[in-house]
Amino acid sequence: MTRPRILVVGAGFAGVECVRRLERKLSPGEADITLVTPFAYQLYLPLLPQVASGVLTPQSIALSLRRSEKYRTRIIPGGAIGVDLKAKVCVIRMITDKIVNERYDYIVLTPGSVTRTFDIPGLTEHAFGMKTLAEAAYIRDHVISQLDLADASQDPAERAARLQFVVVGGGYAGTETAACLQRLTHAAVKRYPRLDPGLIKWHLIDIAPRLMPELGEKLGRSAQEVLRRRGIEVSLGVSIEKAGPEEVTFTDGRVIPTRTLIWTAGVVASPLIATLGAETVKGRLAVTPEMCLPGSDGVFALGDAAAVPDLAKGDGAVCPPTAQHAMRQGRRAADNIIAALRNQPMQPYVHKDLGLVVDLGGKDAVSKPLGVELHGLPAQVVARGYHWGALRTNVAKTRVMTNWLxxxxxxxxxxxxxxxxxxxxxxxxxxxxxxxxxxEQVREHVEQTLPRPA
Known part of the structure; x- marks a missing residue:
């Protein structure tokens, strides 16, 4: 008999934790494990703003999946672009652009999320995102280049426009991005004696009435006060009406001359989920507390792409798309796959949220560990301590700590x-x-490429 084939889609927090657990708990003869990912590293997303600001190097938060010789998982360099649940086939576009079929007995869908965009004129053509390592490195280059270009310009209007920066999204990503990059420009402009530091203006806007509402009103106000003290203009209840190459129009009528629009207004589940034709909850795949897809044998979904019931909260709540949930869901999903292989009962996923941390750079932070509200240096110690402890490898921990010091x-x-x-x-x-x-394209492709039975 052939060994059962376990296919994990995505190398985020959920996917990597699932693979590592399977490798530790399954003997080599029990199953074949395959991981589909275009990049052979796990990205520690919460520290991405610090890469954009240059506090951390890109490789310090990109944890290689090929460092250890003892891991036996086969890595397919590509991205899943469709799944045929009936045929138990995952359609993969390799990094060579070749499309291949990968059969499975068990599939773990952890494709993560993509930046949520709206039908705003010019948005995707003129805005930067903050979701990938490449985007973070690119934004750092772009922001510093605006200082160089402003310094070289003889046009006062162009100079002022290049020194205005707009960040859309008052969640963790947007707030930390604005805070970290503002510190970068504030420090860098001192090396440009021809530039007036007063020309540098950062705008953080969000359609919500409060900044980071998950933190609570008190800590949200504290974070907002830190940003305003640094000179970041925070506008709530406001979004983008249209974006152009040299200006951005807000919904309140203001027109901001700028060459830098950073869009961090939330995420949505990977488009892969739409290829399944299954029930979703706000775009995320509806699954059981055991993270199984109802009506489909051997299909598990977790992380940002799945609406996993939050049993610790109850009342029909689903787990938020955070790293602490994704990591623990990955381990539980692995345990449930092993239970299925060994004809044992599966266990539901239950985890009580440990709290939230927001690193605003320098000595500034706000944190809410286990419900305790902190700000300033104590919050910064908690925030960086949490991130440092969550890094999966000692190599990554050493690199990050060295970068910080x-x-x-x-x-x-x-x-x-x-x-x-x-x-x-x-x-x-x-x-x-x-x-x-x-x-429909998935089914057509699978029918055309799979060998017909004799």
């Missing part, structure tokens, strides 16, 4: 790497959301 002692160097040299790349160029198939 070096930045604290020596400051930043404001170096551009040259990514932003010629061809501009915006939000639409990084996430490849047009690569997925429709459910």
């Amino acid at each position: 070096l930045n604290a002692v020596a400051g930043d160097d404001f170096v551009r790497t040259g990514f932003q040299a010629r061809k501009p790349a915006k939000l639409k160029d990084f996430e490849f959301t047009d690569a997925y198939l429709t459910p």
